[in-house]
Amino acid sequence: MTVLAPGTLVVSCQAAPGNPLHAPESMALMARAAEAGGAGAIRANGAADVAAIRAVTALPIIGINKLGDPSGVFITPTFESAIDIVKAGADLIALDGTRRPRPDGQRLDQQIARIHEELGVPVLADVDTLEAGIAAREAGAELVASTLSGYTNGHTPSGPDVELVRQLVAKLDCPVVAEGRVRTPDDVRAVCDAGAYAVVVGYAITNPMDITARLVSAISTS
Numbered sequence: 001m002t003v004l005a006p007g008t009l010v011v012s013c014q015a016a017p018g019n020p021l022h023a024p025e026s027m028a029l030m031a032r033a034a035e036a037g038g039a040g041a042i043r044a045n046g047a048a049d050v051a052a053i054r055a056v057t058a059l060p061i062i063g064i065n066k067l068g069d070p071s072g073v074f075i076t077p078t079f080e081s082a083i084d085i086v087k088a089g090a091d092l093i094a095l096d097g098t099r100r101p102r103p104d105g106q107r108l109d110q111q112i113a114r115i116h117e118e119l120g121v122p123v124l125a126d127v128d129t130l131e132a133g134i135a136a137r138e139a140g141a142e143l144v145a146s147t148l149s150g151y152t153n154g155h156t157p158s159g160p161d162v163e164l165v166r167q168l169v170a171k172l173d174c175p176v177v178a179e180g181r182v183r184t185p186d187d188v189r190a191v192c193d194a195g196a197y198a199v200v201v202g203y204a205i206t207n208p209m210d211i212t213a214r215l216v217s218a219i220s221t222s
């Protein structure tokens, strides 16, 4: 896999509406800070953020386009949603690789084939289970990530799904990326020990609102 080198720490630079950092300029600064810290790639959402980040770094960009209802398929849910992300400079498209119904009724293999043929970039499938990972690989994804584990079954654990990473590594003949709730050096070591090819970290680096809230909730007075 040439787009993403083995052992890469990918920093996910995303800020949702309501976050004061929700602006392409902020995400570009985050990406520069991540690169200065040693990140080997950036994950970013939406054409405006991808373009702003592309303008300030030559690092590979994993582009996504979050659209629609977050309780369903919403990470680059259709072929059309990937077009502007690649035009903006993404080197790789990440998309929902779960087995849930897609909003346009297309199959995952159809969406991936069109991205390959019409946009010419590789695809990373964000999955929630081993079965979804196997299916996404069969559907043509070049990489599979544990991104959606804990977000499709009503129960979100506090740490990364190390066991899913281990299972995906054992079953798949492609790079497996660890993503989702990786927060500490111990988390990074655990997913690397499980065989992760690369590791994506988001909130723990790029969401000071979330970091602050977690620390505030730990304050106790007596």
Ligand SMILES: CC(=O)N[C@H](C=O)[C@@H](O)[C@H](O)[C@H](O)COP(=O)(O)O
Pocket: 012, 014, 064, 075, 147, 148, 151, 179, 180, 181, 182, 200, 201, 202, 203, 204
């Ligand atoms: C479930 C979902 O929507 N995940 C999104 C995918 O792009 C992002 O909101 C996460 O921040 C990203 O996956 C990195 O994970 P974490 O921020 O936990 O390090």
